[in-house]
Amino acid sequence: RILMLPLYPQYAASTTATAIDELNRYVAKRRNQPETRAVKSYCQHPGYIQPLVQSIERHWQTEAKPQRLLLSFHGIPRRTVEAGDPYYRECMLTTAAVRSALAAYDVPVYASFQSRFGAERWLEPYTEPTLRQWAKEGIESVHVACPGFLADCLETLEEILKECQEAFIEEGGQHFAYIPCLNDDK
Numbered sequence: 204r205i206l207m208l209p210l211y212p213q214y215a216a217s218t219t220a221t222a223i224d225e226l227n228r229y230v231a232k233r234r235n236q237p238e239t240r241a242v243k244s245y246c247q248h249p250g251y252i253q254p255l256v257q258s259i260e261r262h263w264q265t266e267a268k269p270q271r272l273l274l275s276f277h278g279i280p281r282r283t284v285e286a287g288d289p290y291y292r293e294c295m296l297t298t299a300a301v302r303s304a305l306a307a308y309d310v311p312v313y314a315s316f317q318s319r320f321g322a323e324r325w326l327e328p329y330t331e332p333t334l335r336q337w338a339k340e341g342i343e344s345v346h347v348a349c350p351g352f353l354a355d356c357l358e359t360l361e362e363i364l365k366e367c368q369e370a371f372i373e374e375g376g377q378h379f380a381y382i383p384c385l386n387d388d389k
Contacts, residue, residue, distance in 0.1 A: 278316035338374035
């Protein structure tokens with residue numbers, strides 16, 4: 204028996220479906236096929252939201268609470284959502300679940316999208332321009348988490364921790380903190 208749990212909490216055809224397709228290709232080559240089951244999405248499952256929220260809370264025990272918390276998800280082209288991909292809705296469900304769980308802290312929680320490339324329009328708001336605008340508006344303290352990633356990677360460490368932090372500070376922000384992905388959590 205194979206239970207597939209993709210490392211993508213929010214379903215997207217470009218990620219989760221691709222991983223499931225690969226599992227199906229593997230199974231199709233077997234004479235004695237194993238039973239398979241795949242978890243399609245766990246964007247608001249307590250087993251995912253609770254550790255995510257606990258990670259943010261632990262971070263706030265060592266760092267002062269920020270003026271805003273930004274949840275930066277990996278972006279995808281808008282046309283994929285317009286064609287029926289539920290990814291955007293699932294990112295908003297994750298954001299709502301985190302916002303609800305952290306309500307007692309009185310820190311506004313926002314969502315944005317990172318890692319866009321090419322000329323076409325991607326999901327918005329875009330992460331870096333959002334951070335730049337906040338700094339210009341006088342927001343001095345921001346924390347950023349990337350709940351679309353279960354493990355830190357170039358897109359979280361290089362793009363968010365380095366490039367977005369530099370952009371926020373460059374525009375006048377004072378304190379930027381990156382909250383590591385759950386791979387850094389026991």
